Amino acid sequence: MALQAVLVADVPSLAEPVSLCSNGFSDGLDLCSSRSFRMSSFAVIGHRGNGMNVLQSSDRRMRGFKENSILSFDAAAKHPIDFIEFDVQVTKDRCPVIFHDDFIYSEENGVVHEKRVTDLCLSEFLCYGPQKELGKTGKTLMRKSKEGKILKWDVELDDSLCTLQEAFERVDQTLGFNIELKFDDHTVYEQDFLVDILQAVLQVVFDYGKDRPVIFSSFQPDAAQLARKLQSTYPVYFLTDAGATIYYDERRNSLDEAIKVCLDGGLQGIVSEVKGVFKDPAAVSRIRESKLSLLTYGKLNNVGEAVYMQYVMGIEGVIVDFVAEITEAVTLMIRPPSPSPPSPSPSSDGEEDDFAMAKPNFSQKEMAFLLKLLSELIQQQ
16 A cells, blocks of 8 residues: 655654652552553554644644644544653642743843743743733743754644643543653752652642553653652653763663663663664564563654554554654554454464554565665664
């Protein structure tokens, strides 16, 4: 079946165990007996809702809906999507809010002001951008680009900033949440501080989560492991860009280090930059042998054929910006056309593989050739 490709141009790239006091959450878990976790089908996850904003992009889809907003979440929910991914930080007065950047920018009398999100109280944070109260005008919301330019945050359909609680209360209850626990890459965090932040987030999740599917993820390895230590209800994934950027913390610099983080902390899976997986396709087998789930993010996930290749490789889901296009592609290429698919066949490790029935029957030699070709193409970029 022929598939229309989405152009890559202008698409974004996107410790020691702690003794925890009684906190009203789960009593943690026995890391030695933690069970593996797998998605029930090939998952499509909306990045920051219906897609991230790239204000300088020539592609209007990158400025359609305000990212990380209720409006964007509702737009994503109109498509056959499994989860939305969004970024959660905690304000100075311990309220979890949804916002990606470490700093928030505004302009007043021609002067640009910069404030760290976590240094704001909730009331201060909500003063930026469109306001919920009719007739009230918020502070101009701006954003710093990768090139260092301060730009007005213009989108076609704007929305107010929101809290994690609002998302649980207002977004379709059947839509899963992939909550990224957001921390500054350039800050060293004390363990007690991380525990306090995570407890504030977990309190909201346990109070308002109900039966909604929830998974946690974080680029901060200590935060990811603590999120698993603090509760045993929801799966926790470790985020990695698999060496695309080199960090002082070695645990962030490769897929093999990510595997160690997960095994040491009893985490359920890895979310990798997709290029890291394509450059090292054998890592998929190493991750599966470690009984870990694997998801990916990155601009190549907005190309239908690249998503299909990941499905063939055994990757369990993709985080995407072009929700409408990729959910359509996945429906055409992967998901069965009827509500009564054939019975799943058992996987090599004895578990049921719920999404194996649609995979093409490539020979081992053909598969090796495709993976080698794909790796070489990625290396040349």
